[in-house]
Amino acid sequence: MLPFVLASPTLELLAPSAADVPAIVDACQDETLRRFTTVPVPYDRSDAEFFLRRIVDDGWATGREFTWGLRRPGSGLLEGIISVRLRSSDVGFWTAPASRGRGLMTGALSLVADWAFEGGALRELFWEGYVGNDASAAVARHVGFTYQGVGPGLHPGRDGGRPLCWKARLRPGDERSARPGWPDLGGRSAGPGRPAEYRDADGVESVGDAGDGVRRPSPDPHALARDRSLPEAP
Template sequence: MQPVTLTTERFVLSTPRASDVDAVFAACTDPELQRFVPVPVPYEREHAEGFVLGMVPAWWRDDVEYVFGIRETADAPLIGVVSWQRAAGFVGYWLDAAHRGRGVMTEALRALVDWVFRHDVDELRWEASAGNVGSAVVAQRVGFRWGGVAPISAVRPGEEPTGWHAVLRRADLGTVQPREAWPVLSGA
């Protein structure tokens, strides 16, 4: 598939480009991001280059994963990433630490979900490492339904594969499961 651009009220979601390597590198060296996102540790500049210049274009071309960089305007620096792994049905996302807590990812994920559901898809899946409350809050706000605790696929070798799961069905789009239905969010 050819890359597309999505827009929201506050953001532009477009394919990461060469000028985003530094932003990806900076974000992925954050210990909090590394705790929950299975990026290489230590994260080197070459990893960011390989992601932006190699993996992302190949994934789009081969219909594997559609990765969108999140920006405040079309020409602004990348502040995060949201993606859809087509075959597995998973959404994934991360946000630079300076932009967390402002509803950025909730807005970006909603745009991605709306776009995905225009592609003959009836269900999306979310998983996160146990303890990733920020990711769970975003998934709950977008309408994913709590699925429970079970092994997850996105872990680094040697790490505990236990994580959290949720599902969003096209038929449930526009509804939000109450926060109380997400046991991992009690007290969060």
């Protein structure tokens, strides 16, 4: 599969290239990005080149995984990465530190979801993030993903284990608006183990008021997610 572009009036998603290596290396020095992703630590130019060759290029060539770099129209600056893995129908993404809090990744995830259900013909799309990654969860929630609970991650962490992850699902007929049922993302104050930088999420100015304006009791953030290997009612 040859890489293709997804675009809106405010965003362009293009496959990252060698010209983006400095931006990728710079973003992957961020402690928050390292905390909630599996990027190598330390991270240098060789890691970015490996990512482009083995993940981006091979993913497009085999049709296994499609990866885009997030940019503004007319700008060559890479401001984030988003990908969709076709076999597991799941998405992953990160935003460069200087570009957070502007709604860019929320728009990018919406574009990828539109393609996944139309051109990609996927029946559903899954998101997961480490428990406590409020910003990533808020992006998925704002796009309309339904929270499903907690379970071992689909993809191994740096130590080879399966970290506990929040999980959510989006289907073609779902409304693209924030749904109730999510944990209290970023509350009014950062609790133990919840970093203050996640009080406001990318694309959501006030996480607590991002839905329908009605405050509801927060669900147990450790409720087990359904096993995706088992059949379930639509």
